[in-house]
Amino acid sequence: MAQNDIGIDLGTTTIIIAQEGKGVVLNQPSVVAVDTRKNSVLEVGDKALAMVGRTPNYISATFPLKDGVISDHTMTRELICRFVNQVYSSHMVKPRVAVCVPAAITGIESDAVVEAVVAAGARQVYLIDEPIAAALGSGVDITIPDGRMIIDIGGGTTDIAVLSLGGKVKATSVRVAGNHYDDEILKHVRAKFNIAIGQRTAEELKKHVACCPQKADFNETMEIKGRSLLTGLPQRINVSTSDLYEPVMMLSEQIGVAAHQVLEKTPPELAGDIYRNGVMLTGGGAQLHGLPEYLSQELKVEVTVSPDPVNCVALGTAMSLSLGDKLETGFTDATPRIGRRH
Template sequence: MANLRKNVAIDLGTATVLVYMRGKGVMLNEPSVVAMDSYTGKVLSVGKEAKKMLGRTPGNIIATRPMKDGVIADFNTTEKMLTYFIQKTLGKSFVKPNVVICVPSEITQVQRRAVIQASKYAGAYKTYLIEEPLAAAIGAGVDIGDAGGSMIIDIGGGTTDVAVISLGGIIINSSIPIAGDECDMAIANYIKRKYNMIIGERTAEDIKINIATAYPRDDDELYEVRGRNLINGLPMHVFITSSDISEALSKPLNKIVDTVHDVLEQTPPELAADLFERGALMTGGGSLITGFDKKIQEKIGIKVRLAEGPVTAVVRGTGKALNWIDKLDSSEMGEESGRKKAIEERMKRNYI
């Protein structure tokens, strides 16, 4: 039966869930949203269909995001969401899969146990955890077993993880609850203040995807936004520019830049010298904001570049970690040092 058991890698993100299977690549990429009937507790839809219901549901239907700031906020809903995604990926199977899930680098032991338990109840045989910066580095093609230092800036939906990696482990890191969702909120608040118009989170996200920029563009085209007038409550529309959005995003983006700077300040001198030569690597959906790499580069003084396929880098790295699944941390209390040592040994023997 062990030979029939499949191994699945999951990027359990605040905004998106990605599922990877060895030999098949990324099998699923859907929003981490669940729509439920509040009367019966029955799940009505999950993922893309549920996201369409955000802000549009009648009183008895609740569309929610069970993940917040990279960790589980609603255990029961997260369990149902994981069950749906695992079954959608594997189909009907009598053999429970092994699951590798990436988690923020500064997750607490309580939050770690919640992820393991939710995965177990969702149908996993064993659940293994790997930190997002390590997974992002592996997915971006970084040799994490190398003695030289590598900096990873992973900007997801709920958290931004910044880490310096060497010899298969995280040397210095910081995780902050400021990322894509915070940018959406900043855009919505800016439009509310400047134009007296209220917009939903889906609209704010669309604005971010289409015209978000760290610096105003030269070709400042107008972008139409529809919402509700704050004063009279009637529908209205306005035209905004990338200059508006760069102003709206200045606060959250500056906080991320300051976090990168703080991590660099705490990096040992030898590794800092490596980073000056190698630069830093950006992953995650938030790294796609136009000009954000240049903004960070101006602050820290070293080259910053985007990884290839930044949105799927974390789940691809988590998928590669399936190669040494038996060496990952499956305990609820965590065995950090032993796991890192095992990864280092595997990397030195070129198992990846």
């Protein structure tokens, strides 16, 4: 891979940029703060995230990616341009850029990704499916005739794929992922305790308290602060692991069903490989307590978490540019806009 090649994990909640040999060179929230009076961008990334819920009404902090795809083209272009310029300073040679996308992305959605990356200064753009990038970044050799199953749980989507000989054999994408856990926890706390909490508090509960009940030895409690729906005044309460079983299991079951359906359609020889190799969990959502145990129980195979679940997609995306000839499907030369399958 040339030194000016970069890989981008264009996530719903986080954008991670990696370079082969250097690892992750940028990790920033996918958020933009805009002054609506002047229609100008104030901040992006960490600085914009710090403004969420704490700004005057004329400052809008928005996430321009939704469920793994672009919902606001202009703001996504702004994000990518600023972040690429942070990590790539040469004005002489434009970089080759690989971007990971959900396995079920449509042609229109992939065109929007390509346009945004070209606007950031890329000379060539490649698209790689998230499960393939996740496998590469986790150290899985998918170029050999040996079935591997990846479940990549991001912020907006969960991508599930059976891989072998450098390509996808079976795959699906479901719009149930980390952000949906946050939303359901927020709604559940509101209904159960009559207290309104913010999105960031819900995320903290997911990370530190939430757990699938299959992990019986995990039991945590966290004090949270919010606004009472009964009095309208500030209130603090303690939320325990058992309090959150309902929303956690509702969404985990949907991921389990989708994974089960992919396995049902997998050819018998590859299914045997998966039984021997197990299933690899990747993405930020893979860190949910008890999820590997739950999925292992549902799929009847061992489920393990990637050594670096958060960064593995970006790392694999960066690696893909030097492995393109070995990737049979799921890796597209999208330059200029019409893809070319390897």
